[in-house]
Amino acid sequence: MPELPQPRVRVGAVDVWSVRESGVADHVAAAWRRAEGGAIVTANVDIVRAATRRPELAALIAESELVVADGMPVVWAGRLAGVPVPERVTGSSLVFTLAGAAAREGRSVYLLGGEPGVPEKAAEVLAGRYPGLRVAGTDSPPFGFDADPGATAATVARVVRAEPDLVLVGLGFPKQERLIRLLRAELPRAWFLGCGAGIPMAAGEFKRASGVVQKMGAEWLHRLALEPRRLAKRYLRDDLPFAFRLLGGALRTRLRRTTAGTAGDQTTAGARIGE
Template identity: 40%
Template sequence: MKEEILGVQVNTENYDELIPKVFQNIEEKKKSLVVAINPEKLMKAKEDPELKALLNRAEFQIPDGIGVIIASKLQKGNITSRVTGVDMMDRIVREAARTQKAIFLYGAKPGVAEKAAQKLLDTYPDLIVAGTQDGYEKDTRKVIETINQAKPDILFVAMGSPKQEQWIEKYRDELHPILYQGVGGSFDVLAGNVKRAPAIFQRFGAEWLYRLLKEPSRLKRQMNLPKFLLEVFSRK
C-alpha cells in the first residue's frame, strides 16, 4: 500500500511487511528500486518535476524520516513507522544471507565498500558478497562490466541522493542485479568511518537532532522540516 505526500508515493508498510514483497520481486526477476523518502527530498521534488517523477517510478519508496510520519498523521494517512535506508539495507542483507542471494556494494571512497562488506560478513557469515567497487572509477562501462561479471542479485549504490537513484535508473536495464537500493553514506557507517546516532535518538526518530548537535552547519538544511510540515498542513 502507498499514500501520497506532496505528490510523491510512499509505502505504508513496515520492515516485516516490505521484505517479503522485495524478495518476491527478486524471485520473479522483477527489477526493483528501493528509494528512501524524507522531508528534504520531498521539498526538492516539489520544485523539481524530474526528481518527483523519478521517485514515483521507484517500486518501493520507504518512509525514511520522522517528518514523513508526522506528515502522514497530519493528512490522516497510514504510515506509522519509519523505515530508514540503513536499516532497510540491513534487513535486505539479513534476508539475502538467509536465502543465499548475492549482494554487490558500489560507491564511496576506495577501501570503504570492502571494509563495509567485511563488517556485513562478520555479522552474517552465510552472506554471499559477489563483489565491491569504489565510486571513484570514472569508466562507467568498466563499472557495469565488473558488476555484471559478479552476477549479484542485489546492488547497493552509495553515491548520495538523488545521484545514486539517477545512476540506477539510467543503467539498471543493462545491469544483472534484480534489486537496487541507493544507500547514501551507509557504507561509511558500516565501515565505522561515521558514527550513527545513539540508540535513544534512533528510537525517537531524532537522528536529525543528533547530526545537528554534531554539525551546527546543518541548521539551514534542517529548516526544511518545518517548511515541509507547513506545506503538508496547508494542503490538508
C-alpha cells in the first residue's frame, strides 16, 4: 500500500505519522477505492509507554498502516524533536470522521465494543449524522471473551459474516489490536480503527472536554474527573512521569541534531526519542 507522504517520528518505540485527521480519512477512502485494507492505531501516552516497555506490543503496533498521535504530549514530543506533527488525532474523533468518509464512499461500518446497547446507540448516532451510512452490525463481547478461544472465534465470525468495510473496535489497548490482527486475516479489504472509548463517547455515555482544554493538552484531567477510580493510577503514577520523560528525550534529540548540524531524513525514519 502506498505510504502517506507525511514525515514520521519515533516516539518511544512507536513510529507516529505527522498527519491531520482529514488526511487519515482521505487515505482510507483512497485505499477503499483500490480494494486495500489496513489498520489505524491511535497512540496516546499510555500506549506509547506500554509499547516502549514491552517489545511485543511495539511489534503489534508496527503491523498497522497508520499510527497517529492521540495525545498532546505525543504531538509535543514530535515537534520538539523537529518533526511537524500538525495536530492531535484521537480515536473518539476518528469514529466520526471515518464514519463520514464511509457514508460518502457508500461503505458500511461495524461497531465492536462497549456495554450491551452502547454500540447500537452509537450506530444510531452515526447513521443519523451521516445519511447513507450502512451499519453492517454491532457487538458487545462479554468481559474476558478474549481469554476464551471459542468466544474469540465466535466474535470474529460475527464480524466476518457482516462483511463490513470499516470496523470500529473499542476494547482498549492491546486487546483491540490483538483482535484486529485476527480480523484482518479474514477481512483484508476492510479498515480497522482501535478507538478505545470512542464507541461510548459516540453514544453519548460521557462527553469529551472542550476544544480549548483539548488543545491545552489537559483532556486527561477531564477524563480523570469522570473516572477517578479507574484512571488515577494509570494517569498519575504511570503516564504523567513517562510523558515528562518523552518530552525531555525529544528535547535532547533536537539539541543533538542541532549540534551535529544534520536534520536527517524526516520523510522516512524521523527522530528517535523517549527510549
